[in-house]
Amino acid sequence: MRLVLASASPRRLDLLARIGVSPDAVLPAEIDETPTRGELPIPHARRLAAAKAAAVAQPGEITLAADTVVAVGRRILPKTETEAEARAALRLLSGRRHRVHSAVTLVDAEGRARQRLSSSVVTFKLLSDDELSAYLASGEWQGKAGGYAIQGRAGALVRALSGSYSGVVGLPLFETRALLRAAGYPLG
Secondary structure, eight states: OOEEEOOOOHHHHHHHHHTTOOOSEEOOOOOOOOOOTTOOHHHHHHHHHHHHHHHHOOTTSEEEEEEEEEEETTEEEOBOOSHHHHHHHHHHHTTSEEEEEEEEEEEOTTSOEEEEEEEEEEEEOOOOHHHHHHHHHHTTTTTOBTTOOTTTGGGGGEEEEESOHHHHHTOOHHHHHHHHHHTTOOOO
């Protein structure tokens, strides 16, 4: 049974390897990830995961796609592309709780789509100017939702996590494994 990962994320590949899954192909979906007007974080994550899977899915294959959204209340934080964006996101997250929503969509060989969602609460410590500058200097924030990567240096800035660590990284493994199993994908 051929498995296609609709993501260019090396983190998602690494996470799949942790559960003994190696996709047969990696085909990143090219979709517009801009939130629609008034779109809330959970519907946004769900919509993007579904759109990525649909963009890549082929009959006879299993396609797996995911999207991770960092949210402060109703506000969706962007994947930071500039240091100024990362600084603004991290200042917003400093000393407060936020939510990370990771939606996973699997399209099975018959074209049926199933989806699961993982929501976690992450609490950052109050960041000093030196801590913020050091993290920004690392460059680790580039292209990351909310401007941080919990699996890297930012892990030391997280005071508390309630939920799925792998979901915050970008692919909730419990939900992913359940979807793969439901689709009949062989798991160890």
